[in-house]
Amino acid sequence: MAKTPAPIDVTCPCCEAALRVDPATGAVLHHKAKEKPKTFEDFSAAVQHQKGEATRREDAFQKSLADHKVHKDVLAKKFDDLFQKAKEDPDAPPPKRAFDFD
Numbered sequence: 001m002a003k004t005p006a007p008i009d010v011t012c013p014c015c016e017a018a019l020r021v022d023p024a025t026g027a028v029l030h031h032k033a034k035e036k037p038k039t040f041e042d043f044s045a046a047v048q049h050q051k052g053e054a055t056r057r058e059d060a061f062q063k064s065l066a067d068h069k070v071h072k073d074v075l076a077k078k079f080d081d082l083f084q085k086a087k088e089d090p091d092a093p094p095p096k097r098a099f100d101f102d
Contacts, residue, residue, distance in 0.1 A: 005023045012019060020030035086092070 007020045007029055008023055010019045010021055011017070016034040018030075018032040018034075019028055021027070022029050082095075
């Protein structure tokens with residue numbers, strides 16, 4: 001008697017549904033749709049959630065702004081560090097760039 005292959009569990013790339021597929025026939029044996037986020041039962045809870053979203057957006061913006069202000073200094077420090085390493089060992093090969101690994 002031939003052994004039947006075990007079903008394969010797959011996640012749909014479009015809707016993120018869980019599928020169980022029979023490899024012999026290619027038929028979908030089981031389909032489970034992705035659970036959608038719960039909606040708010042109470043309107044006041046939804047309003048409080050929206051107010052919280054505004055503060056989170058503002059905090060993220062302020063953090064991004066602060067990072068942007070010191071970005072120039074960070075790059076300068078990185079450059080100084082690499083320049084110092086290059087002075088210490090002038091015969092070392094240059095560091096590999098991202099497209100050198102291909």
